[in-house]
Amino acid sequence: MKYDNRVRCTIVAGGAGFIGYHLCKRLLKEGRNIVCVDNLSTGRLNNIAKFIEEENFMFLNHDVINALSIDCDVDEIYNLACPASPAQYQKDPVHTFLTSVVGTKNLLELAKEKNARILHFSTSEVYGNPSISPQREDYWGNVNMYGPRSCYDEGKRGAETLFHDYQEQYGIDTRIVRVFNTYGPKMAINDGRVVSNFIVQALQGKPLTIYGNGKQTRSLQYIDDLIEGVLRMMADDVPHTPINLGNPHEMNIGEIADLILRLTGSSSPIVYYPLPQDDPQQRCPDISKATKLLDGWQPRIGIEEGLLKTIEYFKKEILLN
Ligand code: UDP
Numbered sequence: 457m458k459y460d461n462r463v464r465c466t467i468v469a470g471g472a473g474f475i476g477y478h479l480c481k482r483l484l485k486e487g488r489n490i491v492c493v494d495n496l497s498t499g500r501l502n503n504i505a506k507f508i509e510e511e512n513f514m515f516l517n518h519d520v521i522n523a524l525s526i527d528c529d530v531d532e533i534y535n536l537a538c539p540a541s542p543a544q545y546q547k548d549p550v551h552t553f554l555t556s557v558v559g560t561k562n563l564l565e566l567a568k569e570k571n572a573r574i575l576h577f578s579t580s581e582v583y584g585n586p587s588i589s590p591q592r593e594d595y596w597g598n599v600n601m602y603g604p605r606s607c608y609d610e611g612k613r614g615a616e617t618l619f620h621d622y623q624e625q626y627g628i629d630t631r632i633v634r635v636f637n638t639y640g641p642k643m644a645i646n647d648g649r650v651v652s653n654f655i656v657q658a659l660q661g662k663p664l665t666i667y668g669n670g671k672q673t674r675s676l677q678y679i680d681d682l683i684e685g686v687l688r689m690m691a692d693d694v695p696h697t698p699i700n701l702g703n704p705h706e707m708n709i710g711e712i713a714d715l716i717l718r719l720t721g722s723s724s725p726i727v728y729y730p731l732p733q734d735d736p737q738q739r740c741p742d743i744s745k746a747t748k749l750l751d752g753w754q755p756r757i758g759i760e761e762g763l764l765k766t767i768e769y770f771k772k773e774i775l776l777n
Pocket of ligand 1: 541637648649650651653665666667674731735736
């Protein structure tokens with residue numbers, strides 16, 4: 457252990473993943489001492505290699521399913537530990553579910569022991585296949601508890617329940633963000649989500665794989681906007697109840713494919729595959745709560761600007777792989 461109990465540190469569970477990388481980078485800039493906890497199931501050491509060289513960054517290869525013991529004083533805990541792409545979280549659904557529920561319980565116990573503030577990365581998946589749009593935080597969702605997405609959706613719902621209960625029962629200082637589809641540099645090439653798949657396919661001249669008829673919608677948020685919202689969530693005077701963070705600019709999957717073809721200048725064809733079971737038809741955040749409570753927060757990066765930055769990143773990644 458690089459830190460002892462005289463050091464005050466911030467824990468980022470799942471810190472080696474796509475979002476975790478960006479969060480660690482911002483927190484390091486603020487001069488924090490970071491403990492990045494990750495089992496590297498979808499996180500990558502490569503993402504944090506540069507950080508590990510720094511004095512105030514420590515990496516712990518640990519699965520949050522197992523209880524976590526940390527020597528240092530802890531001010532804040534960020535819980536991102538869980539694979540988030542359907543292609544990844546469905547590989548070992550039992551582990552995915554336990555990561556969300558047991559892993560969250562272990563981190564809440566740590567928050568209790570250390571008297572730390574803890575923020576949970578929940579997801580728009582808690583709304584399932586929504587029957588209202590846009591989705592407000594007080595909508596309870598339409599989720600299948602017995603299907604291929606349930607390990608993630610119900611795991612994340614269970615984690616929110618634990619956050620509610622630890623807050624009520626033990627007075628833990630909790631925060632929850634419900635993250636809508638987020639993209640940007642540092643996504644893994646084989647992540648399997650729509651933006652990374654389409655960009656990599658377009659750059660490699662391979663067919664873009666649309667699942668279903670491409671009429672289902674998503675609202676894509678650039679990573680920097682999410683991180684800004686998350687940091688504001690950790691400020692004082694923010695409520696314990698969940699807050700949506702996403703970009704309300706809603707597009708259907710066919711439109712996303714067309715835009716990526718245009719921005720990459722690719723002439724890849726489009727091929728259609730069957731729609732996966734329980735794939736939500738629509739997703740769009742109502743962000744009025746975030747804007748009101750997080751000092752006017754709203755997304756700043758438009759879709760073309762964000763995609764162009766992401767395309768530049770993937771061009772380099774493809775050359776390296
Ligand atoms: N999708 C697609 N082709 C792909 C990957 C995803 O058409 O290569 C669709 C998927 O069926 C879903 C949407 O894009 O309707 C977003 O999928 P993603 O896996 O990015 O995240 P989700 O929002 O479903 O968790």
